[in-house]
Amino acid sequence: MGSRKSTEKTAEEQRRQRDRIGANVSQAEYERAHREYLKQVQLSHDGQKFRTRWDLHVFQAAEHPGNKSSLGFSLRREYHRHSLYFPVAVSGNAEDITIDHASLRFLLEGDHRRPRDLEALIYLRTPVSRRLLLRREIPQGEPTDSRWMELDSTEATSSWLEDGLENHGLELEFLHDGRPTRREVSHATLNVFTTSEPGSGRRKRSTPEELMPLHKGRRSRCKGDNNKKCCRHELTVMFKDLKGFEFIVYPKGFDAGYCKGRCPPRYNPAHHHALLQSLLWKEDRKRVPKPCCAPSKLDQLMIVYFDENQSTQLKVSYWKNIQVLECACS
Template sequence: MGGHFWAHIATWTFLCSVRVVRTDQDLEQDFDLNILPDVTKVNISQDEYVRMMTTYLHRLRDSADHDAVVPDLKIFDAEQNTWRRRKKCITRLKFPKMRLNPNTDIEQAELRMLMSEFPDAEAPVIQIYQIIGLRRRRLIEERQAYLSTNASKWCEFDITNGVRAWLLNGDRNFSLELQCSQCNTSVLQPLQVALSILGYSDKRRVRRASPYHDNNQQGGRTDCTTNSAKQRCCRHSLTVSFKDLKVPQISSIIQPKSYEAGFCKGRCPYNYNHATNHSRIQSLVHKLDRKAVPRVCCAPSKLAPLDILRVDPYDFTKLNVEKWDNMRVLECACS
């Protein structure tokens, strides 16, 4: 009887412990990422960006499953009467009405420009400089811009560091210079320019690794409290940057750039923080006969979704707000 009993227990535990190996194809299908975004065709207007970014931020604030620290969206337009074209390949922009609370903590600053049609077939490399004096400027962004040869097109540039420096130094007249060394025969002409800023209005508020970290996770029930090598099962912090994952399909994500995912790690001694009754039984069986079944493992016991703002895979002029399930670990247990 004893042999049959342990055989049944081992079989039961095995069936309950199976982990399905997911392939990249499964990931693409689950998140509707099977269509690779064509960066040369993405053309999100400022109106669409503001509308959907506002929707996305409202979704975060209204989410019932967590109380997230969410930034505010501020929009500043560059007035055309302040633009000055020094040469065909250089244009200066000013934001005379740009006002921010000096306590603002900048999460992201994006320069969005509607560029006129560009006759050259090759995508030009555009440099964005911050003007810091009469003869001083600092490069804050450089990237290839995929313009259209027969129509106007929106382009985005990350100038977060420049805006942070402007806020830190207290400059009153935020000025930028666009330069394109490849544009000697063509005019680099913006038709509309807007600066979109995501920021926290009060630096005294503790900012997480990203604005999508639950307040109640700090000091949570299973959060790790020590770096001991013999630490018991607990939740560790893990900030995931989508850009670093090197998955081309994920490049369609506009927000968040990164998020607090968390992970579970640690020892599971006998009768410690069991996730289920099954894990209790498995722990007992393991104590009686270590060869029959393995020790229970530290694993997520409570997960939460993540709100995503990304380019519509079927219409590159639109944005979608989506909720991806089971993306953030809230608690860990032995299972």
């Protein structure tokens, strides 16, 4: 029975991986789904004391002074690279805005040659040099088909908007079997997700999981010496690190949280029965077990994910009871 379940689980993971590789979501569909996602997140936080705003800023590749063309190839040392410049600018007080995530999306044109290992490299351009930011393998589907690709560009965008580095754009390079090769791209777009809190001053850079802030219940948050007793601990989960979760597009990760700690008598009981059980355990430890630290309040997480029936579509929905908000002894 165990072997059968394991086989079924492996088959499901492989199916989801194929769905991810076969997905071909356009920039227009990407924008539509993520704007719907951000709208729902915004609505769920309306009425809070501090007005937080979540936005998606979209920038198209444009001409850059000194460049012949932002989408042309430069041929240096037999390297074929795309020079991409995006006029990144976000309105508002820079101290109140934090970059949550940025992604470079482009349409990779089909290649009629036999399929081989393909890698994409992103460089941050400076006036005198360039620095490698990302090197990622690209799964090969049908080599003759054009496909939309997405590469993480958070580091580059943050360096321009948060660190004050002058924006000289990016360079995109492709390798076949470890050797530079020419691949055509079009519709290069930089998608930047931001969080702004007017009057708050810039905080530490957000992670995608912070789009769903956690309610801190009484005696729930771990701090100081209290973390030895039952309380909520942080647990950051990145979907890219979990097999079978490749179908989730956004958020990239979140704070799932977990409960851990001692449950002394009368300490933070989840309900009257838990209080009674803790007192009975104190009187006679053989009569009943000691209450355990467990989630007392869970929350949902909104996600953007690939439509398993339509490879060009994205869906937005809630994942119920996935985040631990509060812990108690039960």
